[in-house]
Amino acid sequence: MLIDIIAGARPNFMKIAPIIKAIEKANKESGEAKGSEHFLEYRLIHTGQHYDRNMSGAFFEQLGIPEPHMNLESGSGTQAEQTGRIMTRYEEVLMDRKSDLCMVVGDVTSTMACSITAKKMGVKIAHVEGGIRSRDWTMPEEINRVATDSITDFFFTTSEVANKNLRNEGVSDEQIFFVGNTMIDTLLGNLERLEKPGVVDEQNLSEGSYFVMTLHRPANVDEERKLKDLVENIVEGAEDEKIIFPVHPRTRKILDGLGISHPNLIYTDPLGYLQFIWLVKYSRAVITDSGGITEETTVMGIPCLTLRDNTERPETITQGTNELIGTNPDSVKPALQKLMSGSWKSGSIPEKWDGKAAERIVGHIQALMQNGSLKPHQPFVDEELMM
Known part of the structure; x- marks a missing residue:
């Protein structure tokens, strides 16, 4: 099972870090070898949407994220120019080797662009942080969210509010997985560092x-x-x-x-x-x-x-x-x-914002594989063994 994990901007990196760690932990615990039916292989793709060191490189180092398998180097430009470059370059990646699942996070341009490209290539989409809505159409992020969710197959949500939004838009309960907040996974995992x-x-x-x-x-x-x-x-x-x-x-x-x-x-x-x-x-x-x-x-x-x-x-x-x-x-x-004056309200922590969202996401992916909702496009072939 090959999963593309898409990162393009600073907030994405905080959300993908615990997912990568959870995938690696699950593979280690299962004892499955690379290429086996239950092994979760991932391909980390940096779109290059944010490309200065403080916006990307330093985050990979600080959060213990491995070097991306590839950088699409989309760079700057208008939103249309950036979207076009990301879509064109991600399409080339999928033409070379199609993944079984495209996992996007948040609501940046990369999220929408890679989702559309994957869907047109027949790749299923998982949206981490799906279903959140501002109802403000002046925000590019809202357009990205709604466009992405309109073609998403599996929604990993942060709140019951997001779940309700998706149901109101016609998404079935079988597609919605209330897991919590991976950004909080990163926060809680780094408070001592x-x-x-x-x-x-x-x-x-x-x-x-x-x-x-x-x-x-x-x-x-x-x-x-x-x-x-x-x-x-x-x-x-x-x-x-x-x-x-x-x-x-x-x-x-x-x-x-x-x-x-x-x-x-x-x-x-x-x-x-x-x-x-x-x-x-x-x-x-x-x-x-x-x-x-x-x-x-x-x-x-x-x-x-x-x-x-x-x-x-x-x-x-x-x-x-x-x-x-x-x-x-x-x-x-x-x-x-x-x-x-000291009159500010006190707060509480929302449900499932407990540092375990990424583990739940990986658990649901494994369950989807077992019940046949997620199937590999083709058997894994280790190219080194073919040489």
Whole structure:
């Protein structure tokens, strides 16, 4: 059984790491040899969607992910250009050797592009984190999610909300597997390995005395006046506490052009996973427009203020420590006043966010093989033995 595991952008790497480890563990425990009926062979494919070191290479090293079997080197460009390159190059991979299952994660361009290509080549698709919805069609990620889920065969979901979304869209219960959250597998598996970033000592930060901020969505960073108002309101609302802002070079260029500076606003380069999670774990709160970070703060019990009008992860609000603040700069100060007064809500950890999601995924794949829902396209042939 050959499984293609697709990774294209930073969030993907955190989600695939525990799956690869679970596959290797299952093979070891089964004692099956490569090429046998029950052996799970995987082919790790890096699409190259994010290609700088902090966005990809360093993550593979820190999370113990093996070097990809291939890199499609799709590079940058418009979404259409990037999608086209990924599809063309992944098609070539499948023409050379067709996999039995294409496993995609999350909602980036690579997820959609490889799913469409695989489906047209007759390869079944498994979507890890399937079924989440924001209902916001201005988000490219929402288009990627819905397009991918419309052709997915097996859904590995993070919540009952996602399960309900899929059922409402006509997906059968036999296709839905509620497994939990592989990103949380990675988080819990690395809490003892976190690395203190240099900015902590440089700024003399103590536990619970600073904020962490991330901003990347075009609605927040591309409108210069709005970005300036957001940052100024955040700085004022944080009072005298420092705000550590790991900022993408593109966003930093915009900020520098706007002349936004304050003694308590500390810019850093993008951080590696182990350094960033250290910073979040010991912060007072996180201010973000990211989706994935709201999951991590929920599990770590860190207050999170999300600068968005909607979320595809409602469980981080109904159960977790996250609150939607909106994108209006005027809404920031009241939220920060609530936090600073000690009135922020406490949260709980959603069901099955326990570090075992990847094990459940592999268990379901093995069951699908046993019941015939997943079948190899052709018997495995070891090319070295044929020489």
